[in-house]
Amino acid sequence: MSAFDGMITGFQVALSWEGILFVLIGVIVGTLIGMMPGLGPISAIAIMIPITYGMDPAPALVMMAGVYYGAVFGGSTSSILLNAPGISGTVATAFDGYPMAQQGKAGKALAIAAIASFFGGTVSVIMLMLLAPALSSVAISFGPPAYFALMLMGLTAISSLSEGSTIKAMISAVAGVMVVTIGIDPQTGTQRFTFGNINLLDGFDFLIIALGLFALAEVCMLVLNRKNRSLSDDQKLGSLKVTRADLKEMSGPMTRQSFVGFILGVLPGAGATIASFISYIFEKRISKNPEEFGKGSIKGLAAPESSNNAATSGAFVPLLSLGIPGSGTTAVMLGAFLVLGVQPGPLLMSDRPEIFWGIIASMYLGNIFLLVLNLPLIPYLAKILSIPRPLLISLVIMFSLIGVYSISFNVFDLYMLLVFGALGFAMRVFSFPAPPFILAFILGGMMEQAFRQSMTISNGNLAIFVNSPLPLSLILIAFLSLVIPGLLKWRSRRKLAKM
Amino acid sequence: MKKTIFTSILAASALLFAGCNSEGSTSGGTSEDGTFEPSQNIEMVAPAGAGGGWDTTAREVARVFGETDIIEENMTVVNKEGGGGAIAWAYIHGKDDSPYNLFVASPPLMFVPLNGQSEHGHEDFTPLANMIADYGAFAVSADSEWEDLNDLFDQMKADPESVTVVGTSAPGSMDHMQFVRIAKAAGVDPTKIKYVSDQDGGALTSVLNGSVDVFSTGVGEVVEQVRAGNIKVLGITAEERMEGEVLSDFPTAIEQGIDESFINWRGFFGPPNMDQAAVDYYEAKFKELSESEEFAEVREKYGWNEMYLNSAEYEEFLNTEYEEIEVLLEEIGLGN
Numbered sequence: 018m019s020a021f022d023g024m025i026t027g028f029q030v031a032l033s034w035e036g037i038l039f040v041l042i043g044v045i046v047g048t049l050i051g052m053m054p055g056l057g058p059i060s061a062i063a064i065m066i067p068i069t070y071g072m073d074p075a076p077a078l079v080m081m082a083g084v085y086y087g088a089v090f091g092g093s094t095s096s097i098l099l100n101a102p103g104i105s106g107t108v109a110t111a112f113d114g115y116p117m118a119q120q121g122k123a124g125k126a127l128a129i130a131a132i133a134s135f136f137g138g139t140v141s142v143i144m145l146m147l148l149a150p151a152l153s154s155v156a157i158s159f160g161p162p163a164y165f166a167l168m169l170m171g172l173t174a175i176s177s178l179s180e181g182s183t184i185k186a187m188i189s190a191v192a193g194v195m196v197v198t199i200g201i202d203p204q205t206g207t208q209r210f211t212f213g214n215i216n217l218l219d220g221f222d223f224l225i226i227a228l229g230l231f232a233l234a235e236v237c238m239l240v241l242n243r244k245n246r247s248l249s250d251d252q253k254l255g256s257l258k259v260t261r262a263d264l265k266e267m268s269g270p271m272t273r274q275s276f277v278g279f280i281l282g283v284l285p286g287a288g289a290t291i292a293s294f295i296s297y298i299f300e301k302r303i304s305k306n307p308e309e310f311g312k313g314s315i316k317g318l319a320a321p322e323s324s325n326n327a328a329t330s331g332a333f334v335p336l337l338s339l340g341i342p343g344s345g346t347t348a349v350m351l352g353a354f355l356v357l358g359v360q361p362g363p364l365l366m367s368d369r370p371e372i373f374w375g376i377i378a379s380m381y382l383g384n385i386f387l388l389v390l391n392l393p394l395i396p397y398l399a400k401i402l403s404i405p406r407p408l409l410i411s412l413v414i415m416f417s418l419i420g421v422y423s424i425s426f427n428v429f430d431l432y433m434l435l436v437f438g439a440l441g442f443a444m445r446v447f448s449f450p451a452p453p454f455i456l457a458f459i460l461g462g463m464m465e466q467a468f469r470q471s472m473t474i475s476n477g478n479l480a481i482f483v484n485s486p487l488p489l490s491l492i493l494i495a496f497l498s499l500v501i502p503g504l505l506k507w508r509s510r511r512k513l514a515k516m
Numbered sequence: 517m518k519k520t521i522f523t524s525i526l527a528a529s530a531l532l533f534a535g536c537n538s539e540g541s542t543s544g545g546t547s548e549d550g551t552f553e554p555s556q557n558i559e560m561v562a563p564a565g566a567g568g569g570w571d572t573t574a575r576e577v578a579r580v581f582g583e584t585d586i587i588e589e590n591m592t593v594v595n596k597e598g599g600g601g602a603i604a605w606a607y608i609h610g611k612d613d614s615p616y617n618l619f620v621a622s623p624p625l626m627f628v629p630l631n632g633q634s635e636h637g638h639e640d641f642t643p644l645a646n647m648i649a650d651y652g653a654f655a656v657s658a659d660s661e662w663e664d665l666n667d668l669f670d671q672m673k674a675d676p677e678s679v680t681v682v683g684t685s686a687p688g689s690m691d692h693m694q695f696v697r698i699a700k701a702a703g704v705d706p707t708k709i710k711y712v713s714d715q716d717g718g719a720l721t722s723v724l725n726g727s728v729d730v731f732s733t734g735v736g737e738v739v740e741q742v743r744a745g746n747i748k749v750l751g752i753t754a755e756e757r758m759e760g761e762v763l764s765d766f767p768t769a770i771e772q773g774i775d776e777s778f779i780n781w782r783g784f785f786g787p788p789n790m791d792q793a794a795v796d797y798y799e800a801k802f803k804e805l806s807e808s809e810e811f812a813e814v815r816e817k818y819g820w821n822e823m824y825l826n827s828a829e830y831e832e833f834l835n836t837e838y839e840e841i842e843v844l845l846e847e848i849g850l851g852n
Binding site: 062066067158159160161164201203206215218219335339340341342343344348349352355356358361362364425426427463466469473474476 | 565566568571572575579595596597598599600602603606631632633634635677680686687688689710711712713714715716717718720721722724725726727728739740741743744746817818850
């Protein structure tokens with residue numbers, strides 16, 4: 018069946034009244050859950066599994082998919098408004114989104130995020146439709162050495178994420194890598210730094226770190242800086258209007274990063290988080306005004322937002338065409354497929370075309386619904402900021418606690434959230450940047466595993482990283498991206514000196 | 517505003533959920549003539565997150581119990597994730613003699629404590645009944661030169677460093693040990709087997725792109741890939757050929773002259789001091805479930821084999837398995 022015939026089958030599923038209804042339910046539920054600080058697509062899908070029991074698989078999976086990308090779409094809200102990223106894919110969104118909201122441009126920031134998300138989502142669905150079968154070979158081209166190189170490339174971003182002291186950024190990153198080693202080591206099964214405490218066996222969930230370092234630390238800062246608390250009313254929401262100039266400014270990052278996000282989303286294990294970080298750095302590196310990043314740059318917001326949504330559709334490539342779940346969320350999705358009696362795998366496209374193409378076709382619809390539903394909601398969402406500060410602060414604390422508790426219903430996690438909140442606050446006071454910590458935490462674990470898997474495979478020979486073209490080229494890119502900015506600076510300084 | 521309303525509903529339900537979870541154990545229900553009949557909601561714990569093997573088994577069993585009215589009281593599945601099961605086991609262990617807290621288990625209930633990652637093992641709980649059997653499969657890329665297990669093991673005997681095995685679980689756990697067990701029986705030096713663990717979904721990928729050589733996993737995980745012609749199965753750990761399309765094509769290790777097997781059993785347990793009357797009750801109910809037509813459909817849907825054992829048979833089976841695994845783990849230097 019060609020992609021064209023496939024899409025006709027797909028739209029027959031997606032445009033039936035059942036299809037439309039369930040896409041709509043899916044994206045509404047997804048976007049609402051995603052907006053809660055602390056609740057992301059994994060919890061959203063896990064909640065839906067028991068509900069879909071006994072349903073017809075096509076509409077049920079269309080709905081599940083809607084919940085997934087809906088949650089990623091909505092996830093930016095809490096990052097922008099409260100600096101409380103609910104999922105790892107929207108951490109980078111907070112870098113420029115939160116400053117924008119602080120400057121009284123909350124409405125605009127949300128609108129830009131929605132447009133960028135829609136754009137990223139739509140571009141990647143088109144690519145998914147045209148390339149899904151062909152891209153399945155890309156998805157499996159990465160072995161452990163290539164993953165190591167990819168993670169290394171991601172880590173070079175630390176130098177770009179640091180404002181001020183590079184040494185402090187490095188200390189922060191090293192601390193992140195140290196924290197990720199806590200728990201059972203997958204390669205040996207030994208416990209590392211658990212002190213015999215069973216609650217530490219799985220290490221820390223990403224959410225505990227993110228909500229502690231970002232949301233709770235921010236809350237402490239708000240309490241501390243009481244002078245700044247009175248923004249005037251129109252400043253709080255700001256104009257919603259995204260001007261033509263804004264659109265022009267974001268069009269470049271949106272287009273580029275939709276592709277970057279999609280490709281990284283296709284790789285199992287990489288996904289939306291790494292995509293959003295790499296896209297952010299990418300735009301900062303090529304920007305003429307890199308100093309604007311981190312201070313409310315439109316580009317800095319549009320890049321990760323289009324990228325993380327594009328990566329979400331990209332993640333469906335290995336899931337639908339190979340039956341390989343590339344992330345925690347798609348692993349839960351895979352479970353949902355099995356429960357509904359659908360076996361995702363290389364034969365899904367020929368065995369159950371109505372499901373394969375139905376999900377893809379429904380994503381067009383879902384992205385349109387998301388945009389149409391979200392834009393009118395923005396004024397109301399942005400009003401959250403006009404809630405009196407004491408109340409807002411209590412709400413953020415409450416939702417952070419609920420979000421963390423809902424990971425595994427373990428009270429121990431709540432204490433850890435407070436510990437990381439205190440750490441985040443201390444880091445802010447002594448001006449250690451938090452983004453390198455979280456980036457190192459996310460990438461460091463995968464990098465270590467990929468490194469050690471490679472070492473076992475090669476019997477300890479480091480040449481495995483340079484013997485094949487893929488890891489070699491990624492390592493070269495990582496190296497160059499570190500060296501070139503330094504060289505350029507050095508050259509311009511020499512020029513200045515000569516003059 | 518809508519958001520505020522929705523979030524408060526969510527918060528309320530989260531609290532409600534938490535409330536349900538923390539209900540204490542009450543060991544009522546045993547009448548004077550020594551028989552047990554549940555008089556309240558039964559909690560069925562899946563010691564992992566939604567969507568995995570334990571979760572699916574628990575949910576299907578709870579659903580069929582409810583639909584067939586074999587057990588009339590409501591059975592609720594609760595996911596308690598963490599520590600490869602250790603968190604849930606500690607929780608059930610604390611339920612002492614409650615007849616209303618069950619959990620689903622499989623070989624990790626032995627592997628995890630043997631690897632020193634849980635204080636509680638199978639001997640700390642009351643076995644109720646085993647329900648199903650699943651088996652391990654050893655798969656290689658479709659263009660591999662190995663045609664059967666003996667080709668693979670010959671190569672491993674000649675040059676152990678040239679072969680890498682990948683699985684999803686940690687070393688010393690199921691994917692690793694099922695391979696070690698069969699390889700050792702074939703004469704491979706078990707201390708020289710190179711095993712890497714990939715828990716981020718990359719195991720199959722690594723076999724397909726040739727980074728590693730052998731994928732040690734469950735039979736159910738490979739069927740679709742075999743049908744698509746991406747991989748081939750050199751052998752499975754069942755004692756006899758399995759039934760079903762594709763499945764019946766997989767040769768067992770035994771028929772290739774390697775006298776060893778491995779069962780991925782799945783059954784149900786209760787807290788440490790569950791009353792004998794309650795054990796008798798559940799044992800009988802699980803037997804009824806296992807023999808029901810509805811559960812036969814479930815087995816077929818997931819490709820599981822029937823393997824009912826009552827409480828006493830189960831305990832004996834588990835103890836024999838445990839000893840074998842313990843010896844093997846010590847031999848490869850992973851024992852405690």
